Amino acid sequence: xxxxxxxxxxxxxxxxxxxxxxxxxxxxxxxxxxxxxxxxxxxxxxxxxxxxxxxxxxxxxxxxxxxxxxxxxxxxxxxxxxxxxxxxxxxxxxxxxxxxxxxxxxxxxxxxxxxxxxxxxxxxxxxxxxxxxxxxxxxxxxxxxxxxxxxxxxxxxxxxxxxxxxxxxxxxxxxxxxxxxxxxxxx
Amino acid sequence: xxxxxxxxxxxxxxxxxxxxxxxxxxxxxxxxxxxxxxxxxxxxxxxxxxxxxxxxxxxxxxxxxxxxxxxxxxxxxxxxxxxxxxxxxxxxxxxxxxxxxxxxxxxxxxxxxxxxxxxxxxxxxxxxxxxxxxxxxxxxxxxxxxxxxxxxxxxxxxxxxxxxxxxxxxxxxxxxxxxxxxxxxxx
DNA sequence: GTCTATATGCGGATAGAC
DNA sequence: GTCTATCCGCATATAGAC
Numbered sequence: 001x002x003x004x005x006x007x008x009x010x011x012x013x014x015x016x017x018x019x020x021x022x023x024x025x026x027x028x029x030x031x032x033x034x035x036x037x038x039x040x041x042x043x044x045x046x047x048x049x050x051x052x053x054x055x056x057x058x059x060x061x062x063x064x065x066x067x068x069x070x071x072x073x074x075x076x077x078x079x080x081x082x083x084x085x086x087x088x089x090x091x092x093x094x095x096x097x098x099x100x101x102x103x104x105x106x107x108x109x110x111x112x113x114x115x116x117x118x119x120x121x122x123x124x125x126x127x128x129x130x131x132x133x134x135x136x137x138x139x140x141x142x143x144x145x146x147x148x149x150x151x152x153x154x155x156x157x158x159x160x161x162x163x164x165x166x167x168x169x170x171x172x173x174x175x176x177x178x179x180x181x182x183x184x185x186x187x
Numbered sequence: 188x189x190x191x192x193x194x195x196x197x198x199x200x201x202x203x204x205x206x207x208x209x210x211x212x213x214x215x216x217x218x219x220x221x222x223x224x225x226x227x228x229x230x231x232x233x234x235x236x237x238x239x240x241x242x243x244x245x246x247x248x249x250x251x252x253x254x255x256x257x258x259x260x261x262x263x264x265x266x267x268x269x270x271x272x273x274x275x276x277x278x279x280x281x282x283x284x285x286x287x288x289x290x291x292x293x294x295x296x297x298x299x300x301x302x303x304x305x306x307x308x309x310x311x312x313x314x315x316x317x318x319x320x321x322x323x324x325x326x327x328x329x330x331x332x333x334x335x336x337x338x339x340x341x342x343x344x345x346x347x348x349x350x351x352x353x354x355x356x357x358x359x360x361x362x363x364x365x366x367x368x369x370x371x372x373x374x
Numbered sequence: 375g376t377c378t379a380t381a382t383g384c385g386g387a388t389a390g391a392c
Numbered sequence: 393g394t395c396t397a398t399c400c401g402c403a404t405a406t407a408g409a410c
Contacts, residue, residue, distance in 0.1 A: 005375060029403065041404085043376055051404065107344050118346070136358075142347070143334065143359035150337020151330075157294050159305070160329075171323075171367070172330035178369055179362025192393060216385065228386085230394055238386065377410075384403075392395075 007037055009047045013057055017100070020058060024099045028055065052109065060114035062104035066093050067121050074124075080132050080177060086125070087148055087173045094152040101152065133180055140180045147172055194224055196234045200244055204287070207245060211286045215242065239296065247301035249291035253280050254308050261311075267319050267364060273312070274335055274360045281339040288339065320367055327367045334359055 015036045019027045030051055034041040048054045073089035074082045094101040103109070107118055125145060130137035151169050154160065202223045206214045217238055221228040235241040260276035261269045281288040290296070294305060312332060317324035338356050347353045 146337035150333035175366025179366030
């Protein structure tokens with residue numbers, strides 16, 4: 001072979017991830033990734049069909065990492081503490097990997113195959129919630145996810161930069177769980 | 188004057204808003220707006236300093252509209268029902284004006300003057316919450332805002348397209364308020 | 375598998391005439 | 393106040409040589 005491989009899909013993915021972290025989604029361009037790998041832009045097309053495929057790769061990988069971190073956090077505790085740990089881990093991931101988090105929440109990027117990771121995330125959260133809030137686990141899980149996602153969004157939008165309280169997510173999660181549980185008992 | 192004014196800031200804003208609604212933020216370009224007004228791109232610079240200024244105008248106008256709708260919704264009810272009405276109005280606005288909502292939540296676009304509308308939104312929500320949940324109004328308001336913002340985000344990301352429940356926001360809001368209130372009583 | 379070269383497109387913004 | 397003309401930069405993606 002006159003041209004031995006100078007790169008592979010993983011190297012490309014890693015370089016793209018660096019750019020994503022450093023400059024946000026807009027920073028991930030074919031040209032930019034190629035430059036970082038000291039290749040011409042064209043070389044990347046052997047490994048990724050087009051620009052969107054590269055973004056989708058980052059996104060689905062990020063979703064997998066998120067799930068992994070949530071699972072790890074859940075293992076360390078039991079009962080309600082497990083939910084709190086999941087919530088903390090969720091927020092921590094989103095804060096540490098802001099651009100990646102925003103990307104992985106763009107479900108439309110995913111191929112049908114990659115989309116399955118979303119289903120896995122949902123099942124995981126639902127099952128964990130079911131332990132502490134059996135009667136209406138789905139409704140609780142949806143609200144919990146929405147709450148966490150929203151708090152991440154407010155944080156990333158810098159809504160609470162000054163003069164506004166940042167009380168963390170713990171009180172909200174507690175209230176959500178307590179509120180749903182007391183409703184369940186009332187009915 | 189050899190060149191009488193063929194447009195003004197408001198016309199430009201309206202045209203930009205149409206493009207935003209039709210094609211999302213990416214659809215709002217100097218060239219695109221000009222084309223819709225049958226002007227050359229250059230004409231717009233008499234009214235808006237640059238592209239970002241135009242986007243910021245849309246964003247701050249949108250924030251004002253949102254506040255207005257929330258205020259209107261709150262007036263129709265009292266007590267907890269008022270909070271539910273606000274929540275419904277918030278969600279309705281975000282669903283009806285998806286791209287505008289995403290834009291107005293990008294606080295960094297705003298000039299210091301425009302940013303005040305954000306403060307007004309926050310004060311409004313906080314005051315409304317204070318009526319039903321006085322002891323820790325700020326924490327409740329933050330959580331409520333986060334929850335609503337997050338549910339909007341999940342909806343817009345199409346996370347619940349199929350096989351997943353869309354229970355609406357009402358149960359979550361109820362749980363949040365109940366949960367915080369019972370915590371308050373316990374302490 | 376990687377290269378050079380290039381087609382093609384989008385977009386923001388400015389200079390200067392009228 | 394609006395125009396024409398233009399510069400500039402960014403990007404995706406393809407064709408074909410080696």
